[in-house]
Amino acid sequence: MPSLPPELFDLYSARHIPESHTWASSYLYDHPIAAADFVPTIDISRPDAASLIGAACRCWGMFLATGHRVPAALLGSVESQTRRLFSLPLHRKLRAASHPGSISGYGRPPLSSFFPKLMWSEGFTLAGDPTDIVSNLWPGDHSLFCEVMEEYKREMKDLAGRLMGIMLQSLGLAQEEMGRIGPMRELQRAFEVLQLNSYPACPDPERAMGMAAHTDSGLFTVLHQSAGAAGLQVLREEAEDGDGSGPTRWVAVQPLPEALVVNVGDLFHILSNGRFRSAKHRAVVGPVDHRVSVAYFVGPPGDVKVEPVRALVDPIRGPVYRPVTWPEYLGIRARVFDQALVAVRSPESPKPPPFTESLK
Numbered sequence: 001m002p003s004l005p006p007e008l009f010d011l012y013s014a015r016h017i018p019e020s021h022t023w024a025s026s027y028l029y030d031h032p033i034a035a036a037d038f039v040p041t042i043d044i045s046r047p048d049a050a051s052l053i054g055a056a057c058r059c060w061g062m063f064l065a066t067g068h069r070v071p072a073a074l075l076g077s078v079e080s081q082t083r084r085l086f087s088l089p090l091h092r093k094l095r096a097a098s099h100p101g102s103i104s105g106y107g108r109p110p111l112s113s114f115f116p117k118l119m120w121s122e123g124f125t126l127a128g129d130p131t132d133i134v135s136n137l138w139p140g141d142h143s144l145f146c147e148v149m150e151e152y153k154r155e156m157k158d159l160a161g162r163l164m165g166i167m168l169q170s171l172g173l174a175q176e177e178m179g180r181i182g183p184m185r186e187l188q189r190a191f192e193v194l195q196l197n198s199y200p201a202c203p204d205p206e207r208a209m210g211m212a213a214h215t216d217s218g219l220f221t222v223l224h225q226s227a228g229a230a231g232l233q234v235l236r237e238e239a240e241d242g243d244g245s246g247p248t249r250w251v252a253v254q255p256l257p258e259a260l261v262v263n264v265g266d267l268f269h270i271l272s273n274g275r276f277r278s279a280k281h282r283a284v285v286g287p288v289d290h291r292v293s294v295a296y297f298v299g300p301p302g303d304v305k306v307e308p309v310r311a312l313v314d315p316i317r318g319p320v321y322r323p324v325t326w327p328e329y330l331g332i333r334a335r336v337f338d339q340a341l342v343a344v345r346s347p348e349s350p351k352p353p354p355f356t357e358s359l360k
């Protein structure tokens with residue numbers, strides 16, 4: 001019998017991990033795992049949320065948001081519809097396979113092409129109306145999935161607007177300045193993507209990778225992860241003086257059932273002129289749990305440039321980054337992956353900004 005290509009290996013019934021999915025320890029253990037460190041948990045409805053969020057975005061590029069007002073029942077439905085999708089047989093999921101040149105569908109996310117091994121996960125990307133993509137999966141029975149995901153996107157858009165306002169406020173920007181910032185002004189037309197991720201239990205988790213280390217490219221990402229199943233890790237650099245020379249460790253992000261993970265993406269890093277760090281993160285797998293996560297990526301519409309906010313630009317050093325649209329930036333990432341922020345540094349900026357690029 002001819003053997004299946006490694007991409008079609010069935011992760012759900014595996015008793016061993018094949019060579020195609022076995023990662024070298026140089027990827028898995030590139031930095032030590034922190035023994036006891038915790039990503040800040042912030043109640044975003046608190047009156048002093050902005051200063052806490054500002055500190056978290058500068059030091060971690062990530063925080064756990066509680067008080068977000070997204071109904072728990074909706075989060076439960078999103079998770080169960082995600083599990084329902086991934087529990088379909090492979091040949092059914094392949095009916096919704098993503099095609100070259102289109103973002104949506106079942107398949108490997110773009111970052112996978114930068115790594116020699118396959119990740120222990122499946123992904124499903126939803127951009128725009130999910131109906132066309134999923135009608136092939138459940139002929140005549142896809143409406144609940146679509147309704148849940150559409151409702152979730154509405155909640156996420158509302159939350160993204162609130163987060164964007166608080167994050168800009170934490171950078172010291174007044175209301176009228178915010179209105180002049182392209183991505184804030186164009187929030188109603190924002191480009192949104194839902195990425196559903198499935199990490200089946202793995203027979204040899206010490207040698208497999210759920211999702212390889214990366215930063216997200218949008219403004220920020222809001223991630224809902226299965227309660228109780230850990231897996232997400234964020235790279236934390238202990239640089240007291242912000243010069244990027246301190247020890248760097250992977251910190252496990254605690255899976256708090258009521259919290260959503262918010263991580264700064266490359267476009268906010270650019271907007272903040274490097275004050276906020278775009279968080280490098282990855283997902284590891286475990287031996288027992290089947291973990292799922294749902295990431296909401298948000299960024300400005302394709303015709304809107306993102307550039308350092310003028311009030312945050314040092315008059316002597318100038319803007320650290322040049323203006324760039326999200327599609328342009330995705331194109332750069334498709335070529336240089338984790339060097340994309342370096343590639344969009346403005347020609348006048350002689351020195352890397354404090355913190356982040358040293359994390360790459």
Ligand SMILES: C=C1C[C@]23C[C@@]1(O)CC[C@H]2[C@@]12CCC[C@@](C)(C(=O)O1)[C@H]2[C@@H]3C(=O)O
Pocket residue numbers: 103109110111112125193195214215216217218297330333
């Ligand atoms: C808008 C997008 C963000 C994303 C690339 C994409 O076109 C759709 C998938 C997204 C995702 C999900 C997994 C991690 C990631 C780095 C990847 O390879 O695909 C992100 C991309 C991103 O943030 O650039």
Ligand SMILES: O=C(O)CCC(=O)C(=O)O
Pocket residue numbers: 195197211216223225231232281282283292293295
């Ligand atoms: O599943 C996770 O915890 C991380 C997913 C992620 O980083 C992504 O979808 O970009």
Ligand SMILES: [Fe+2]
Pocket residue numbers: 214215216221281295
């Ligand atoms: Fe990510």
